[in-house]
Amino acid sequence: MTDTGPSSFCTNCGEPIDGTHCDACGSDTRAGATPDGATDTDATSATRWWIPVLAVLAILALGIGAFLLARSGGDEDDESVLAEETTTTTSTTIATTTTSIAAPSTIPAPTFAPDTTTTIDQVALAHRQFTTIAALNCDLTMIPDPELSVLENTGGGTFYVTDVEGNNLLFHQTSRTVTSTDGPDGVMPRAYSFGCDPTVFVGTLDH
DSSP states (O other): OOOOOEEEEOOOTOOOEEBOTTTTOOBOOOOOOTTOOOOOOHHHHTTHHHHHHHHHHHHHHHHHHHHHHHHHHHHHHHHHHHHHHHHHHHHHHHHHHHHOOOOSSSSSOOOOOOOOOOOHHHHHHHHHHHHHHHHHOTTTTTTTGGGEEEEEETTTEEEEEEESOOEEEEETTTTTTEETTBBBTOOOHHHHHHHHHHHTTEOOOOO
């Protein structure tokens, strides 16, 4: 019969044994040891060191995940509060603006521009008309300067004219004619009798 060798090795000194007691070192032994002294149980124990490490890593991962989740929820709450504050501020601004441009409760009565057709305007117009008529119908070298004449409104479109030499005439705005102060039958001052068109400056000659 062939000898198969020892059934196990001493877990203390590694010497081969046939039973549960090592004759070399006197230690108790257990089956299943490898020739270099490491048993199956020792190998299993050696591979279990990483289990606590994995547990610690798992706990850290859970803690970090919970922190990030809480942080994310806090940011969302802050954004919600900020959005509400912004909305409130905008509403307040709009309300203030609306109040400031509100229409007055009492609307003032409309005012109208006064009539600009005054006596002074009528006199100024008559003065321009008289000056133009004299320039077109008289020899300006023979009569006083019509620009220097003074007119007074006597009503009914008639104006009393006093020239720079003190002569008096009547200017009739409607007919665009000039007469003596006594009318077309009165005596026209000498300068106008000889220096103007008698169909416009109407009156008897001043001899």
